[in-house]
Amino acid sequence: MTHVIDGNAVADRITDGLEACVETLEAEQVTPGLATVLMSDDPASETYISMKQQGCADLGIESIHRELDPSASADDLFEIVAALNDDPDVHGILVQMPVPDHVDSTRVLRTIDPLKDVDGFHPENVGRLVAGDPRYKPCTPHGIQKLLEAADVDTEGTDAVIVGRSDIVGKPMANLLIQKAPGGNATVTVCHSRTEDLAAKTREADIVIAAAGVPELVDGSMIGDGAVVIDVGVNRVEVDTEKGYELVGDVEFESAMENARTITPVPGGVGPMTIAMLLYNTVKATAIQEDVSVDLP
C-alpha cells in the first residue's frame, strides 16, 4: 500500500508547536511581525499572500501588507523594502515571487535585511546554507525535510533526484539533502530542462522531488519500485468548471502511486508546508532579533 503523506496534518503539527513559541515571545512583550509585499496581479500569488496572512492571524503574528501596481518602478519597491528594514515592529519581510520582468529580482533579495529575510533568499543566507550553517532555511525545501521526517523517510545514503533547479526549491533542496546533518547525507542529482534522458535518472532514485513547474512531467514509468515521490508543483490548469481551473502537480499521481512507496498529493502535500515553514522562520527571526530563546518545533 502506498502511503500518501498528509501535508495539512504535518503543517498543523508545526503551527501547533509554534504557538508555545509565540506565547514565550508575548511573555517578553514581543509580538512577531511579518511584512508581505506583492507586486503582481497573478491570482495564484494573491492566493498565496492571503494564505500567509491567514496563517499569521491564526498564530498571533502581526501581518503588514504592502502592494504595488505591477507597472510601478523598481525603485518604488526598493523604497518599500528599505522602510520595512527600518521598522522595528517588522521581524520578517517577504517579497512574493515572481516580480515583474522589469524588476531585478536578485537586487530585490539583496535589499532585504538578511536578519529579516524569512524566505532565506538573501545571498548571505544562501551562503550560510551552502556552508552548512543555515540561519533561515528556504520554506519549501525545509517543509519537504519535515515531511520526509514525518513519513519516517531516512535520507542518509539514499540517491535523491531533484527535477528543477530554481533558486526557491531545486538549489536549496539539493544543498539541504547533501548536508552532514539529519535530513541530509543523501547523494543528489539535480535535473533540469537540458538533462538528457530524465526518466533514466528518476527511475534509479530512492527519492524523486519534482519541482519543475510542468504539469504531470513525471509519470509512473519514471518512478522506480518503492521510491519516495515528493511533488512540489502547484499548476493551475484550465478546466470548464465554475472555478475555471484545477490544481495539477508535476507528478501524474495515479500512475506514480502504482510504483511509489510514499507520495505527496497536490493539493494538500508540500504547499501547506511552505506556509508553515514561513511562520516558523518568522518566529525564529523574531527570537533572534529580540534576543529571546524559543523552543522551535
Ligand SMILES: Nc1nc2c(c(=O)[nH]1)N[C@@H](CN(C=O)c1ccc(C(=O)N[C@@H](CCC(=O)O)C(=O)O)cc1)CN2
Ligand atoms: N517569496 C516567495 N515567493 C514564492 C514562494 C516562496 O516560498 N517565497 N513559493 C512559491 C509559492 N508559494 C508561496 O509563496 C506557495 C505555493 C503553494 C502553496 C499552497 O499551499 N498550495 C496549496 C494549494 C493552494 C491553492 O488553492 O492554490 C496546496 O498545494 O495544497 C503555498 C505557498 C512561489 N513564490
